[in-house]
Amino acid sequence: MAAAAWAEVPASAVGTGAPDEGDPRVEATLLVDSTQVKPGDTFRVGVRFRMDPGWHIYWKNPGDSGLETDVTWDTPGSTVGPLQWPSPNTFRTPDGFITTHGYEGEVLLFAQARAAQDATGQLQLSAAAEALVCEVHCIPAELMLTRSVPLGTETVRDAEAMRAFDAAQAKVPRPTADTGHTVQLALDAKQLTAGQDFTGTLTVTGPGGAALPATEGDFFTPERIEGVASVALTPAGAGRFKLKGKAEPDVPGAEPRLTGVLRLGTAASGYQPLAVDVAMAPVVAAGGAVAAAPGVKLPSVKDSIAAVKPVAAVVPAAAPADSSVGLGLALLFAFLGGALLNLMPCVFPVLALKAYGFTRMVQQEQGRVASHAAAYAGGIIGSMLLLAGAVLAVRAGGASVGWGFQFQEPLFVAAVSAVLVAFALNLFGVFNVGMDGTALAGKVDSSHGLLHSAGEGVLAVVLATPCSAPLLGTAVGFAFAAGPLTVLAVFTALGLGLALPFCVLVLVPGLAKKLPKPGAWMERFKQVLGFALLATTVWLVWVMGGLAGVDGMARLLAFLVAVGLGTWVYGQSQLQEGGRRLASVAVAVLVLVGAGVASLRFDGLAPEARASSTVARTQPWDSAAVTAALEAGQPVFIDFTADWCLTCKFNERTVLSRDEVRAAFTEHQVAFFVADWTRRDARITAKLAEHGRAGVPMYLVLSPGAPDRPEVLPELLTADLVVDAVKRAAECSPSRRKDGSNIVCAVGFPRP
Amino acid sequence: MKQIFTALSLGALFLGAPAFADAEVGTAAPAFTLKDETGKEHSLAQYKGKVVVLEWTNPECPFVQRHYSADTMANTLKGFDAKKVVWLAVDSTAHNTPDKSAAWKKTEGFSYPVLQDASGTVGKSFGAKTTPHMYVIDEQGVVRYAGAIDDDPRGKSDKKVNHVKAAVDALLGGKAVPTATSTPYGCSVKYKSS
Numbered sequence: 001m002a003a004a005a006w007a008e009v010p011a012s013a014v015g016t017g018a019p020d021e022g023d024p025r026v027e028a029t030l031l032v033d034s035t036q037v038k039p040g041d042t043f044r045v046g047v048r049f050r051m052d053p054g055w056h057i058y059w060k061n062p063g064d065s066g067l068e069t070d071v072t073w074d075t076p077g078s079t080v081g082p083l084q085w086p087s088p089n090t091f092r093t094p095d096g097f098i099t100t101h102g103y104e105g106e107v108l109l110f111a112q113a114r115a116a117q118d119a120t121g122q123l124q125l126s127a128a129a130e131a132l133v134c135e136v137h138c139i140p141a142e143l144m145l146t147r148s149v150p151l152g153t154e155t156v157r158d159a160e161a162m163r164a165f166d167a168a169q170a171k172v173p174r175p176t177a178d179t180g181h182t183v184q185l186a187l188d189a190k191q192l193t194a195g196q197d198f199t200g201t202l203t204v205t206g207p208g209g210a211a212l213p214a215t216e217g218d219f220f221t222p223e224r225i226e227g228v229a230s231v232a233l234t235p236a237g238a239g240r241f242k243l244k245g246k247a248e249p250d251v252p253g254a255e256p257r258l259t260g261v262l263r264l265g266t267a268a269s270g271y272q273p274l275a276v277d278v279a280m281a282p283v284v285a286a287g288g289a290v291a292a293a294p295g296v297k298l299p300s301v302k303d304s305i306a307a308v309k310p311v312a313a314v315v316p317a318a319a320p321a322d323s324s325v326g327l328g329l330a331l332l333f334a335f336l337g338g339a340l341l342n343l344m345p346c347v348f349p350v351l352a353l354k355a356y357g358f359t360r361m362v363q364q365e366q367g368r369v370a371s372h373a374a375a376y377a378g379g380i381i382g383s384m385l386l387l388a389g390a391v392l393a394v395r396a397g398g399a400s401v402g403w404g405f406q407f408q409e410p411l412f413v414a415a416v417s418a419v420l421v422a423f424a425l426n427l428f429g430v431f432n433v434g435m436d437g438t439a440l441a442g443k444v445d446s447s448h449g450l451l452h453s454a455g456e457g458v459l460a461v462v463l464a465t466p467c468s469a470p471l472l473g474t475a476v477g478f479a480f481a482a483g484p485l486t487v488l489a490v491f492t493a494l495g496l497g498l499a500l501p502f503c504v505l506v507l508v509p510g511l512a513k514k515l516p517k518p519g520a521w522m523e524r525f526k527q528v529l530g531f532a533l534l535a536t537t538v539w540l541v542w543v544m545g546g547l548a549g550v551d552g553m554a555r556l557l558a559f560l561v562a563v564g565l566g567t568w569v570y571g572q573s574q575l576q577e578g579g580r581r582l583a584s585v586a587v588a589v590l591v592l593v594g595a596g597v598a599s600l601r602f603d604g605l606a607p608e609a610r611a612s613s614t615v616a617r618t619q620p621w622d623s624a625a626v627t628a629a630l631e632a633g634q635p636v637f638i639d640f641t642a643d644w645c646l647t648c649k650f651n652e653r654t655v656l657s658r659d660e661v662r663a664a665f666t667e668h669q670v671a672f673f674v675a676d677w678t679r680r681d682a683r684i685t686a687k688l689a690e691h692g693r694a695g696v697p698m699y700l701v702l703s704p705g706a707p708d709r710p711e712v713l714p715e716l717l718t719a720d721l722v723v724d725a726v727k728r729a730a731e732c733s734p735s736r737r738k739d740g741s742n743i744v745c746a747v748g749f750p751r752p
Numbered sequence: 753m754k755q756i757f758t759a760l761s762l763g764a765l766f767l768g769a770p771a772f773a774d775a776e777v778g779t780a781a782p783a784f785t786l787k788d789e790t791g792k793e794h795s796l797a798q799y800k801g802k803v804v805v806l807e808w809t810n811p812e813c814p815f816v817q818r819h820y821s822a823d824t825m826a827n828t829l830k831g832f833d834a835k836k837v838v839w840l841a842v843d844s845t846a847h848n849t850p851d852k853s854a855a856w857k858k859t860e861g862f863s864y865p866v867l868q869d870a871s872g873t874v875g876k877s878f879g880a881k882t883t884p885h886m887y888v889i890d891e892q893g894v895v896r897y898a899g900a901i902d903d904d905p906r907g908k909s910d911k912k913v914n915h916v917k918a919a920v921d922a923l924l925g926g927k928a929v930p931t932a933t934s935t936p937y938g939c940s941v942k943y944k945s946s
Contacts, residue, residue, distance in 0.1 A: 064881040065940035067905055096946040098881050130906065132814075138939040140814050195778055248933045249777040281845065286778075 008035065008158075008232060010147050018055075018133035025055045026133045028126065030145035032107065033165045035532040037078075037149050037643035040117045044165045045128050046110025047145065049103070056104040059088035061224045063100035067132040067140075071109060074126040077151075081112040082491040086171035087261050087273035087454075090382070100134075101221050108168035113306035114682045115151065124150040126642075133344045136738050155646065159353065173261045179232070180207030180623065184690050185243070185258055185278045188483030190327060191530025192227070192283040202233060202241040202278075204262065209683030212239040213265045220276075222260035222472045227252035227283045231260075241687070247283050255282045296311040327478075327486060334475035338497020341464045352529055375450045375623040377499035379457020386477075388487045402594070411546045412583035414556050414600050416462055420533045423459070425564060427530035431571030453643060460498060463536070466667070476694045539646070546643035546678045549681040555599040562595030621675035629671035632705045635729035636712075637670050637722075640688060640698040641744035642677040649698040655717040664723040668730035703729035754918035774879030777898055777932045786842070788855035788865035799838045801891050803923050805829075805916060806877060807841045807901075808941060809866070810848070810883040811856040818886060818907050820860050824835045828917050829864065831859040836924060839864040844875030846944035872943040882938035883939070888919040888929075896923055899934030 009029060016024035027051055033044040049069075054099065058066040060083075073080040076187075086108070088101040096453045113121060126146040133139050176183050185248055187200035204212050220233040220241075229244035256278050479490035537560070545553045566588040570681055573584030589637065621638055629636050639656065641648035655661060665672060675684045677696050691712055699713035699722075709723055775781050781804075784867040785795040796804065807825060811815050819825060829839045830848050843853060843866055878887060879898075888897035897919035904912035919929045 062937075065936075065938060070906070093940065093943065095943060097876060097943060100940065134939070136942060137812060138814060195776065231935070475894055708754045 003459070013145050013147035015129075015143035015145050017131070017143050018139035020139055023052075025052045025135070025139060026050065026057065026131060026141050027145045028129050028131075028141075028145060030127050030147050030670070031110075031161055032125065032149050032162060033158060033161045034149060034160045035153050036152040036154065037115045037123060037155060038155045039115050039119045039151055041155040042112055042114045043155065044110050045073075045075075045113045045125055045127075045129050045148075046165065046168065047143075048105045048106065049129075049131065050166065051104055051133065052197045053103070055135045056089075056091060056100075056101040056102045057107070058100065059221070059223065060085050061101055061104075061426050062132075063090075064098045064128070066100045066102065066134060066138070069102075069109065069132075070130040071129040072130075074128070075124065076115065077124070078115045084169070084172045085109065086168050087173055087263060088221055089684050090221060110165060110168055119151055123593040124148050137581060169181075170209050171273065173263075173275040175275045175277070179274060180627075181205065181274055182686065183262075183274075183276055183278050184686070184689060185280065186689070187243075187281050188486070189281070189683065189734050191281050193249040194247050194251050194283055194285050195246070196286060197246050197591050200243040200247075200251045200384055201236070202258070203237050203275075203689060204241070204274075204684045204745045205683060206239075206367060208394075208590055209686070210455075213269065214264075214709070215264055216266045219263045220260055221263075222258070222434075225259060226254070227256040228280070231258065233262075238682075240676075248604055251283050251285050256280045263591045273499045289502075327489070330475045330478040330486075330490055334490045334493035334499040335500075337475055338494040339401055339500045341498055342501055352532070356462060371450060372453045373499075373505065374570075374700075375453035376457045376460075376502055377495070379454035380461055381457075381492055381495035382454070383461040384491040384498075385457040385488060388491040392484050392487060408547070408642075408678070410544060410552060411600060413544050413547065414559060415559055417544075419462075419535050420537045420540070421460065421560050421563050422567050424533040424537075425567045425571075426525050426531040426569075427533070431567050431574060438549045457499070463493070464498060471738075479693060479694070480613050486616055526730075545643040555601070559595050559599040562599070566595075574747045616672045618672045621673040623683075626671070626702065627707075630702060633704045634671045635671050635704060635726060636673065636702040637665070638673045638675055638700040640677060640684060640693075640696045642696050642701070644678065645696045651697060651717045652700075655719050655722060658719050661719050661722050662724050668726050670726050670730070700726045701729050705729075706747055753792075754914040775887055775895045775915035777878070777895050780866075780893050781886060781887070781895045782874070784874045784877065786867040786869055788867050789857065790865075791850070792865070794840060794865060794867060796893065797890070800893060803891060803920055804833075804889040805837065805839045805920065806878070806887040806889070807839065808880040808885040809841045809843055809926050810845045810850070810939065810942060811843075812845070813859075813883045814936045816883050819901065822907075824901060824914075825884075828914060831917060832920055833924065835846050835938060837920060840867055841865065841908055842867045842874065843924070844869040844872045844880060845942045846872065847942070856918055870944065872941075875943065880941055881939055884938055885941070886916050888916060888923070890923050896929050897932055898936075900936045900938075903915040903934065905935040905937035909946050921933055 009031075009732075013030040014027065015029075016027045018025040027052075028050045031046050031048055050058060057069050058715075060068050062068055071083055080516070084104070088103060091100045091102065091104075092098070122145070125148065126144070129141075129143045129145065131141045131143075133141050182205045184203045185200055186203070187198060192198050205213050215235060225231065227248055227250070229246045229248045231243065233241040233243055236242045257277055259275075259277045262274045262276045264274060330640060361629050448479075451525050474493065475490055479487045541553055541556055541560075544556045548555075569584055569588040569591065573581045573588065576584055618639075626638070628634050639648075639652070641652065643649075664670075674688065677684045677688075689692060691698060691700070691710070697715055699717065700710040701713065702710045711729070713721060713725055765945075771842075772913050781796060783796055785793055785893075787793055811817070811820075811926050825841075826838070829837070835858050841864055842847070848870055850868055853868065855865060886897070886899060887895060890896045897915060899915060900910045901913045901916055903909070913931075915931050920929065922929045
């Protein structure tokens, strides 16, 4: 690539600079990709810098030292766009103390240009290039480069120059909006505190949910971010990066955005640079004085509760779909959502059971009501914290999970089914649970020992997870995207909400006495409840069918029979004494373990492809297909669901499959997509997280008129709500708007 | 539970101590004692009660040369009350010597001392990255400004804001420093390779 190859390059377009003891360290050339330009046409113009070996110039964020390379254009008769920066390299001093970003060898910094319609004669192109050229020491270079391009009736490209521009263009990071990648940033705090460290997680998914290629070396180069002193990423599993940064002590006016180049791929596989640009959070001043000690400020629950008060008044107005939820609001939502969970079909049987227990207790052992309520609440909160711990542990392992994720695991479904069956048999009187050895003495109703109350709390949580209640999705979504302490705090609030009904029963004097008087009806009621639990088991068996097919269901049923047998043998043992009793218990245990080992093998079992759900014509969710439908002018409805999600099934059967809803879908030519989360699916988990959710159900309505701003519908649907949303989306379609629709889409769609 | 968190966060603070060693605005400046080009010792502690301006410098750096030919530093210092403000240049260049500093001081004709930090220890304790890189420390030894001398890296603006002047004027006037940090620009500090 000697100068001879660029025969037409005039001497005025080439300059040298940064003389180092008489030897120039940089040579710059003004390049144009066309030898002739037609007025009104676009062309590319740029400055190619060639540095001596070991010398470099700087990127737009030079890093710790150095200076941004600058090109100022003077181009009468044409306009030049912003400078395009190929992906930079990172340079470090040997001790690693100073890091800079720039280019060595050769780089073409270029821009798109357009000749004016009325331009005549020749286009004069002048570039004033200013670069700091550094090896160990630095030399500033200022270069004036000029050349002219004739105007003509056709634009004639220069093949050689085109190659140089194309090569440079290929290295320019592309915006994720163009590449189809999704980038989501979850900071661990709602705000950045001036002068303090902050952390978060960046999740990146490939186009159509594809897995992200590996990264290596200096894969992330941040731009200069006002208000942020430093920011760095470290890989944390596929498509996930831990973000660590530090806010500047000054509070900027605007909210900082995380901007920079994310370089995907390896030297072996080739690099793909992406331009990342996502909002971070506003920077707030450190509490009072600027002299706050450095270090991470742990969010305290007390602060958050204090923060709830002023926000609470806004709750009814704030749509649950709003993803910008603060910790305080999240805690409130978690608490209310937890209380509402009691009314959802998953938890209701347990609630009824507990109510039954209380009725009896109020009469027989009044003094212990409070301690039982405490044990029940303790069981709930304890298992909530365990769940939170599991979430954190799985997340630390690099996988992503969501609300109800444990139902994606066949063994877990089997275990819960077994517990339910055993519980039901206990209610039928097949066996007793004796905690203090007085089971047969009949003096104390041992089936309501304190441990039993705690156990019911645990069961309530276990059964609650496949249900989502209003407000809950927002709170849990917030927690899942946040730091460990927030997760624990939100789950605790959730547990408190779930335990609320019984705490109220105990705390409000006289209320407990209003419960109906116990009698013979209670024994029958207890047994009816046993059937309610068995009905819940039917649902779990069906879930298993979705996870592991007919074979899986058969294995689970076989195991449940063994559970029945084992508990029956155990019940018999309670009537026996001494050695025979022990032998019976041993047989019971043997039956259970043996049946478990023999039947609970779900590896390799897969569900058969099932006929589409109860809802109209559906297709499996796929980003590319969604984009295609939107481009075709169709509104899009996406149903994020799972077989084990009762709320989802309820919505599908009572709302989405209704005739009026189906008719609306047909009328507006809605493309209906189902994202099935019954089994683990990282793409769906990522999509949920993008909308601040950690679990299903979630319903998205996308309009072809505003495809980047989906409307998130509430967890509990109504037919009117769905029809309205779909209609709104359809009327915002660009093709419909031509028909004189006066709907103002920016206002009516979507909700802010 | 609470004790565990407290213990963890305290532990994190101690472990993290070296990482926090940079002279951060709002925190106490790292203590130092350095000899100047004549061999006289200067410590930060001895200037307690005065506003101290630290200027990381390197006469070989084009950015430093530009500011010295424009007398930026001398003019800035001239605007302050000499009884209340101390100006110290620090050279952390690995190959710098007191003789070179003395010669440069004579050529440029300024009066403040050039502290000799060829080992780079003090420069790194402050987190000095560029020449020039400026720090303003208040009467109590707390860093109040860190960054560039002004907002004009290319030396072409006719309406430049001198951040150091603004910070010192604010401190002496009992006001809040308008801009507490800025991105320093210039050559990298040529530290000794370790």
